Amino acid sequence: xxxxxxxxxxxxxxxxxxxxxxxxxxxxxxxxxxxxxxxxxxxxxxxxxxxxxxxxxxxxxxxxxxxxxxxxxxxxxxxxxxxxxxxxxxxxxxxxxxxxxxxxxxxxxxxxxxxxxxxxxxxxxxxxxxxxxxxxxxxxxxxxxxxxxxxxxxxxxxxxxxxxxxxxxxxxxxxxxxxxxxxxxxxxxxxxxxxxxxxxxxxxxxxxxxxxxxxxxxxxxxxxxxxxxxxxxxxxxxxxxxxxxxxxxxxxxxxxxxxxxxxxxxxxxxxxxxxxxxxxxxxxxxxxxxxxxxxxxxxxxxxxxxxxxxxxxxxxxxxxxxxxxxxxxxxxxxxxxxxxxxxxxxxxxxxxxxxxxxxxxxxxxxxxxxxxxxxxxxxxxxxxxxxxxxxxxxxxxxxxxxxxxxxxxxxxxxxxxxxxxxxxxxxxxxxxxxxxxxxxxxxxxxxxxxxxxxxx
Ligand code: CA
Numbered sequence: 001x002x003x004x005x006x007x008x009x010x011x012x013x014x015x016x017x018x019x020x021x022x023x024x025x026x027x028x029x030x031x032x033x034x035x036x037x038x039x040x041x042x043x044x045x046x047x048x049x050x051x052x053x054x055x056x057x058x059x060x061x062x063x064x065x066x067x068x069x070x071x072x073x074x075x076x077x078x079x080x081x082x083x084x085x086x087x088x089x090x091x092x093x094x095x096x097x098x099x100x101x102x103x104x105x106x107x108x109x110x111x112x113x114x115x116x117x118x119x120x121x122x123x124x125x126x127x128x129x130x131x132x133x134x135x136x137x138x139x140x141x142x143x144x145x146x147x148x149x150x151x152x153x154x155x156x157x158x159x160x161x162x163x164x165x166x167x168x169x170x171x172x173x174x175x176x177x178x179x180x181x182x183x184x185x186x187x188x189x190x191x192x193x194x195x196x197x198x199x200x201x202x203x204x205x206x207x208x209x210x211x212x213x214x215x216x217x218x219x220x221x222x223x224x225x226x227x228x229x230x231x232x233x234x235x236x237x238x239x240x241x242x243x244x245x246x247x248x249x250x251x252x253x254x255x256x257x258x259x260x261x262x263x264x265x266x267x268x269x270x271x272x273x274x275x276x277x278x279x280x281x282x283x284x285x286x287x288x289x290x291x292x293x294x295x296x297x298x299x300x301x302x303x304x305x306x307x308x309x310x311x312x313x314x315x316x317x318x319x320x321x322x323x324x325x326x327x328x329x330x331x332x333x334x335x336x337x338x339x340x341x342x343x344x345x346x347x348x349x350x351x352x353x354x355x356x357x358x359x360x361x362x363x364x365x366x367x368x369x370x371x372x373x374x375x376x377x378x379x380x381x382x383x384x385x386x387x388x389x390x391x392x393x394x395x396x397x398x399x400x401x402x403x404x405x406x407x408x409x410x411x412x413x414x415x416x417x418x419x420x421x422x423x424x425x426x427x428x429x430x431x432x433x434x435x436x437x438x439x440x441x442x443x444x445x446x447x448x449x450x451x452x453x454x455x456x
Contacts, residue, residue: 033215037221
């Protein structure tokens with residue numbers, strides 16, 4: 001009897017402790033992980049055969065995998081401007097990459113835009129960013145001026161990976177911690193993993209939930225990888241592909257560390273994680289002359305408005321509330337802001353158009369309708385390259401070319417142009433693009449150099 005009572009008391013204590021650990025009523029932490037220039041098929045959960053990514057696959061196994069997940073731009077900085085605002089970046093002229101020019105007050109995320117971390121801070125969240133910023137070099141554009149309470153990373157559009165490697169001015173700037181320069185210590189992807197770990201550990205015991213924006217610059221060029229990973233990938237004979245694969249493996253390992261830390265600190269269940277790439281894999285020939293990224297089965301690459309530039313690996317994981325599985329309706333990186341801010345109990349700005357939507361009712365199957373009727377893409381300004389997706393119809397209008405029409409339900413590779421067969425659909429989608437364009441402005445700054453993009 002006595003033993004029984006003791007046992008019961010013990011069990012009660014255990015139950016109470018478990019309940020406190022899970023904290024079901026608490027608002028979730030939000031972790032946004034962004035890879036840079038990752039090919040559509042270059043992770044295990046997207047079907048890669050030659051690049052092992054056990055940790056990202058582990059994340060995918062607890063995620064809703066969005067099979068029609070898009071970013072709002074086919075290259076770096078504008079996609080990030082979309083993530084930060086929940087708005088088509090064309091609405092405020094952020095359609096190009098800013099040049100690395102710390103005295104320039106124009107080239108960066110316009111100061112009249114309200115950002116995701118600002119909204120999360122207002123809702124009572126601790127906010128931190130680790131990694132690539134690429135939203136302006138002038139001090140006024142620093143992450144800590146845009147809503148992040150903590151920052152560690154590279155402020156430009158990319159960086160050398162090993163300390164003391166050679167590279168251009170933007171790629172060799174010192175790392176930046178909370179506004180102060182700091183020398184690089186180790187392989188950059190590992191360092192970003194360490195810093196994300198430290199953030200998660202630091203804020204685990206606090207009452208406030210947190211937002212962490214973890215933006216790896218990997219596997220963006222330069223192709224530089226640790227020997228320890230290269231040795232494991234000798235089955236890949238193309239040297240550029242092998243190095244790129246090793247960079248993806250290092251990214252995978254860093255994500256694994258982060259997942260472990262979330263589990264160790266008992267925060268995994270109630271952390272909402274997004275994982276995306278900021279654009280498709282680039283079409284860059286390695287030393288062998290073949291492209292070292294793989295966007296198959298999609299057409300095109302980084303810089304292009306074909307699916308290969310804009311459709312990306314896209315995971316949403318929240319073990320406490322979302323059943324793992326797949327979701328096939330189109331979703332976009334613009335949805336990150338309204339999803340996070342709604343869960344945080346924050347306020348979505350009412351004085352401007354927010355193009356993203358809260359995805360949770362859709363991913364949980366509470367709502368069966370599509371989150372978006374139509375999605376738009378545009379590069380090179382109002383007279384530039386356009387694409388629109390409405391249902392399964394996709395129209396591509398390139399500079400100087402005729403409108404192309406594809407049915408993505410049967411032709412995800414955009415190989416059979418149906419424009420001549422469906423002129424009424426071409427007219428409908430062309431006028432939808434024109435209408436959308438009225439809510440946009442021309443770019444407020446130009447990219448420092450043209451993105452290489454074969455217009456095929
Ligand atoms: Ca990129």
